[in-house]
Each structure stands twice: as structure tokens, then as C-alpha cells.
Amino acid sequence: MNILKQYCFRLIILLFANAGICQSSFLSLSSDETLAKEDSLNIKIRSLLDNFYYDSAIVPLLNLIELHLEEEDGNKAHAGRYQLAKIYYILGSYSKAIDNLEYCQIYYKQNQINLDYVKTCHFLCWINYKIENKEMSQYFLGQTELEKPTTNNPLARNEHLLLTALLKDAQTFDDKISTIGGVLKFSKENEQSDMQVMCYEVLGDLYNNSNNSNQACLSYLKCLKLCEELRYLNQVAQLNFKIHNCLGAQEKYKEANDFLLQYISAKDTLLRLNQNEILIKSEKNFINKTLREEKIELAQDKRLIELKAKRSSFTQIGLLFTVGGILLAVFLIVRFYQQRLSASEIILKQNEQINKQKFKELENSIMLNNLESMIKGQEEERERIAKDLHDSLGGLLSTIKLRYDNLTHQYSNAQVTSDIVKVHDLIDEACAEVRNISHDLKPGALEELGLTDAIQDMLNRFEKDDQHIIFQVYGFDNPQEIDSTTMIYIYRIVQELVNNASKHSKAREILVQLSLISDQLEIIVEDDGIGFDEKNARKGMGIDNIKSRVNYLKGEISTRTEIDKGTSVYIVIPLQSQEKPPKN
Incomplete structure (x- = not known):
């Protein structure tokens, strides 16, 4: 469609030219005068920069950029903008430097001037690092990686190595120091x-x-x-x-x-x-001059058209009617193609939305599969460890206890010291600890007692003398059947939440509430402990495991906490009733 519009515009110009209407309407500097002015400005700028008068070089540099823009020499104009950005950076005007560099970035990208594009992105990356905008720094560094800066030239390669060592966390401290040392050696040699x-x-x-x-x-x-x-x-x-x-x-x-x-x-x-x-005045003039010149050119064109219209003859009027007919035909053709393109764009957008939706569903499916595999793997590993503890270490401790009891029985007349009693107590404590760890790793009470009784059993093991745990259950009078996998996930979620509250909150009282409402399960775990700052809190594996299990069950989790005002965690998990398979 753009090609068609350009063709129509050229046709109109050709018609006006044949009628003697199109003529040049303004004068410009001759080529020799322009070159002389450009050389003069370049010499002045170079002299000021060589003598470190950076602020004094800004005004002639602005004039030079204007001259290149008038001559429509984009390469020189944007090379001047890059130099201007460097001066602003030296003087601490970071925002002005970024504005000019963004002009350069867009121009070099559109014209595929790859090396200058990489240099500009590196400069933008460095300035954003200086103003502590790490996100934008990493963005511009990522833009340069698409252009393969390590293969362009040695300067770009070493710049990229330096910025990568600065911003990428994957490297160790010693690797970063080694990389920067190599770049420093290159910069000194060159x-x-x-x-x-x-x-x-x-x-x-x-x-x-x-x-x-x-x-x-x-x-x-x-x-x-x-x-x-x-x-x-x-x-x-x-x-x-x-x-x-x-x-x-x-x-x-x-x-x-x-x-x-x-x-x-x-x-x-x-x-x-x-x-x-x-x-300041020169900078404002530079920004506004282009707009003023465009307004002047529009006004001159308007006056010229009015003058030519007054001198036009009947032939020219007929020609204008012809042009009007052509324009009308072109308008109708363009309108027709616009309608077709609009319909095509609508269809294309709909297809894109469908594809995005499918892609999102596929991503969600893959993520859920990965979560399921990870969680199942954790449960299998816990079951294996629990079995090993129970069968090997538990059996070994039981044997030690039996033999110890036999020895004390055989030598009952021997004096019983406090150390012997302590050894007996330690053996009992070790047996109980192994049994508790085994139960935590593989909650057999789930299969024997059910969800609520298994959680009650687990909470009893968490309770301490200075910490009371309240367990409330609602809606489980006529519970719908919950599959074993979901029960294990719910058990682990409650176990991790209570473990966090018991270990870290310094709470005197912990409330655990399970409510079975229709086809969803609500879990509330509250404590009256010290709370924490959600923004500055470190995220550990426990929190990640809780969120992973809630996401896998397609549930929602929200946390409300304040310093010294306790913590409340609210989780909603949708449940699907499962019919028992018919008995043969």
C-alpha cells in the first residue's frame, strides 16, 4: 500500500511539472560553502576537545549536527550525536547522553550499521549501570549479544567481555577479576x-x-x-x-x-x-529548530501553491480535474485494499491470539508435568529414606536397646550410675527420633487414619511446652473422597507451614484450620509470632516447595504478615470428587 501511495504522489508531481507548476522555491548554501563551514566546525571542536574544554564544544557540535541534518547526511549527524552523548556523560548529564544515544541506536539498527550499533548499546549499558538501572543495563547488553559482538572487532569484543563480567552473576569473583585483567591489558597495549x-x-x-x-x-x-x-x-x-x-x-x-x-x-x-x-539556550534552539524549519517550509509551499493557482489557465484547471479524477480513483483503490488488509490483519491477529493461547497452554502443561515429576520424585526419595531409616537404623537401634537391657538385667547387682541411666535415655531418644523422622518422611498415618487424623498426629509431634498448636476442622463430617496424591500434597503443605512457624516465628500459639467447603479445601495457618518483612525476606526451599505444590493442585496462596504482629497464610485448593471404581 505504501508503494502505491508513493507512485500516486510521483504521478501528481509529474503532472504539475509538465504544467510548469513545480519549481524550486528556496536557496541553500553551495557545496563549497557547506564544506568550508563543516571543516571550520570540525577544527574548532577538535581543538576544544584536545584542550579538555568539553562544555565549550557543545555549541559548535550542535551546529555541526544541524548542518549534517540539513545536508541529509545521517551517518555524520549521528556520529556527532554519539560524540555529544560522550560529552554529556563526561559532564554528568546522563539523561541528555541517553537521549542522544537512543537516537543513534535506532538509526544504526534501522540502517544495519552493526559495529556502531554495538558500540552505542555498550555505551547505553555502561551509563545505565552508572545510574544503578541494572535492568536496562542487562537489556542493552542482551541487544548487543544478538549482533555477536565478540566476532566484530577486538575493541567491541573486549568492551563486551568487560560489561559481561560486570553484570553477569554466573561468573565467579576470580573469573571476573581475570577477565577484567585481560581487558585492561588490551586497553593499555592499544x-x-x-x-x-x-x-x-x-x-x-x-x-x-x-x-x-x-x-x-x-x-x-x-x-x-x-x-x-x-x-x-x-x-x-x-x-x-x-x-x-x-x-x-x-x-x-x-x-x-x-x-x-x-x-x-x-x-x-x-x-x-x-x-x-x-x-542551555543553544540546546533548546537545537531541539526546536527542526520543528520551526518544517513549519516555514510548509508555509512557503502553501504560498507557492496559492500563487500558482491564481496564474493557472483553463488548461491547468482541466488538468486539475484530471488529477482529481485520478486521485479519486486512487482513493477508491486504496480504500478497497485497506479494507482487504484490515480483514487480513483481523484474521492474522485472531490466529496469533489462538497460537499464543495454545503456546501458553503447552507451557502450562509442561510446567505442571515438571512440577509433578519433581514432587513425585521428592516423595519417592522420602519414602526410600524413611524405609531405610526404619528397616536399617531403626532395627539396629532396637537391637542395641534389647542387648543393653539384657546386660543391665544380667548385672542387676552392679551399681547403676547416672551415666548408665543417661545412655539408656539416649538410646530411647534416638529410637524416638528415628521413628519421628521416618513418620515425617513417609506419613503412613495418611493411609491408616486419613487426612485430618494424620495432620493431628503430625501436629502433636510439633507441639512444645512453650508453644501450643490448635487444630480446627470443619466440613469433614461427610467428606468427599480425596485421592492419595492430593492428600500427600496437602499434608506436606501443612507440615512445611507449621515447621516454618514453629522454628522461626517464636510464636506461643499456632492455629491450623482445615475447612472443606463444597468442592474446595481452605487451609489457614496463623501464628502470633514475630512476623517478617515480605519485601526483604529471603525465600528458602520451604516456601518454594509450598508454592510448587499449591500451583500443581491449581490452588491459590496468599500471605499476610507484619513485624511483631504474627503471620497468616491462606490457601484455597479446588477438589474434584472422585467416584470409586465399581467392585467386581
Whole structure:
């Protein structure tokens, strides 16, 4: 459809050209004048950058970008934008740097300029790391991996290795240090100052995160020396503050205060530079100039059309009628194709939705199968361990106890010491512990007593002198039959919740409530313990196991807790009544 519109537009232009209507309406700089202006701006910018006048280079760089945009030279314009982003980064204007880099990223992606695209994404990744936006950093790093940066050129490969060591958690600390050392060696051999700065700062951050403030301080000092030579004002300020923190951790407060004063001085310098009224005005003009020029061009075209319309003759009027007829025909054709395309798009979207739904159902099915396999495997392993404990270790302890009782009976006249009594008690305690562990691993009470009585038996083993457990059951007077697998999962869920409350909550009272309502089972476990902060709480295997079992049973779980106000867990599990197979 776009090709058809372009064809119609060209046809109209051709008709106007034959009638003598289309003429050029504005003057531009000659090619020689443009090249001279471009060379002058390039020389000025290079001179300012070589002398580290970064803020003074912004205005001529903006003018150069405008010149390239007027000449429709996208490559040079976006190379200028990349340079402008680097200057903004040096001056600490991260948001402006990101805005310009995003222009570059889109342009290089659309025009398939892969190497510049990778460099831009690496720069965006680094700036987002600096502003502590790790999610966006990893996103841009992932975008570069699609372009295979490790095969493009050595500079891109080493940049990517450095950022990967910084952001990927899969590598060990020693592997990261080794990788960064290799990148640092490459940057020194090839005189890549910016890469050396990045390497030293990343090393400092890694050492600082591992609480090695001494090594972190040494890396930051090397980085600071390079940044002072390059006049990277914002990084000089940041590094002074980081060194201040490292020295504070080493209790070198006098030296730390010196670096804090340097940090304040650098920040003041940056503030003065960023409040430059001429610079702010030039940036605003650059943003608005393109819009103003487009409005002027539209107004000129409008006046030109009005002038030509007044001078038109009857022939031209007839030609316009012809053009109108062509436009009407084109409109009708386009409208027809639009309707067809709309219908096709609707069908395509419906098919996509159906495919997405099928794919989601397949994912859910695979996930449930994996959960079922994992949980069944856990239960089988628990059953095996329980059997081994009961048959081997339990039998061995029973034999030891029998022989011990025989010995004490044979030597009944011997003096019974407290140590002998203690040994007897320890053997009894070991037998009871093995029996309890075996019952926890394979709750045989489920098959013998049923769900509620098995849970009651399990809760009795959890109860302590300073901790009371209340068990309430509702709706089990005429219970529907629950299959054995579901009963085991429900038993494990309650067991894990009570175990967490008993061990970690310091509760005096724990309430366990089971309610069988229609075709669903509600489980409530509450305690009056210390509670916890849900946002900062560490997730252990116990919580994961509970959620996995609830998800497998297609249930829902919600937790309500506050510090020093106890914890309440509410679970709803749908149940499907199962008919017993007919007896032969």
C-alpha cells in the first residue's frame, strides 16, 4: 500500500511539472560553502576537545549536527550525536547522553550499521549501570549479544567481555577479576584510555562489593589519576566520593575528608558548567529548530501553491480535474485494499491470539508435568529414606536397646550410675527420633487414619511446652473422597507451614484450620509470632516447595504478615470428587 501511495504522489508531481507548476522555491548554501563551514566546525571542536574544554564544544557540535541534518547526511549527524552523548556523560548529564544515544541506536539498527550499533548499546549499558538501572543495563547488553559482538572487532569484543563480567552473576569473583585483567591489558597495549577508566572503576566496584576496601581504594585511585588527566569532571567527582567511603571503611578519616572536599569542589564545578545560560539556550534552539524549519517550509509551499493557482489557465484547471479524477480513483483503490488488509490483519491477529493461547497452554502443561515429576520424585526419595531409616537404623537401634537391657538385667547387682541411666535415655531418644523422622518422611498415618487424623498426629509431634498448636476442622463430617496424591500434597503443605512457624516465628500459639467447603479445601495457618518483612525476606526451599505444590493442585496462596504482629497464610485448593471404581 505504501508503494502505491508513493507512485500516486510521483504521478501528481509529474503532472504539475509538465504544467510548469513545480519549481524550486528556496536557496541553500553551495557545496563549497557547506564544506568550508563543516571543516571550520570540525577544527574548532577538535581543538576544544584536545584542550579538555568539553562544555565549550557543545555549541559548535550542535551546529555541526544541524548542518549534517540539513545536508541529509545521517551517518555524520549521528556520529556527532554519539560524540555529544560522550560529552554529556563526561559532564554528568546522563539523561541528555541517553537521549542522544537512543537516537543513534535506532538509526544504526534501522540502517544495519552493526559495529556502531554495538558500540552505542555498550555505551547505553555502561551509563545505565552508572545510574544503578541494572535492568536496562542487562537489556542493552542482551541487544548487543544478538549482533555477536565478540566476532566484530577486538575493541567491541573486549568492551563486551568487560560489561559481561560486570553484570553477569554466573561468573565467579576470580573469573571476573581475570577477565577484567585481560581487558585492561588490551586497553593499555592499544592506548584505549576510556576502556582503562572503565576497567579500573569496575575493579574498584567489585572489590568494594566484596568488602575489600583496600584493593577497591587502589583501583579507584588509578582510575582517578586517569580521569584527572582526561578532565572527566563527573567521574573525578564520583571517584573522590568512592575513595572517601573506602578510606572511611579503613578508619582513615583525615585522608577521607580530603577526598570529600575534592568531591564537593568537583561537584560545584559541574554545577556551574551545567547552569551555563548560553549552553542551555543553544540546546533548546537545537531541539526546536527542526520543528520551526518544517513549519516555514510548509508555509512557503502553501504560498507557492496559492500563487500558482491564481496564474493557472483553463488548461491547468482541466488538468486539475484530471488529477482529481485520478486521485479519486486512487482513493477508491486504496480504500478497497485497506479494507482487504484490515480483514487480513483481523484474521492474522485472531490466529496469533489462538497460537499464543495454545503456546501458553503447552507451557502450562509442561510446567505442571515438571512440577509433578519433581514432587513425585521428592516423595519417592522420602519414602526410600524413611524405609531405610526404619528397616536399617531403626532395627539396629532396637537391637542395641534389647542387648543393653539384657546386660543391665544380667548385672542387676552392679551399681547403676547416672551415666548408665543417661545412655539408656539416649538410646530411647534416638529410637524416638528415628521413628519421628521416618513418620515425617513417609506419613503412613495418611493411609491408616486419613487426612485430618494424620495432620493431628503430625501436629502433636510439633507441639512444645512453650508453644501450643490448635487444630480446627470443619466440613469433614461427610467428606468427599480425596485421592492419595492430593492428600500427600496437602499434608506436606501443612507440615512445611507449621515447621516454618514453629522454628522461626517464636510464636506461643499456632492455629491450623482445615475447612472443606463444597468442592474446595481452605487451609489457614496463623501464628502470633514475630512476623517478617515480605519485601526483604529471603525465600528458602520451604516456601518454594509450598508454592510448587499449591500451583500443581491449581490452588491459590496468599500471605499476610507484619513485624511483631504474627503471620497468616491462606490457601484455597479446588477438589474434584472422585467416584470409586465399581467392585467386581
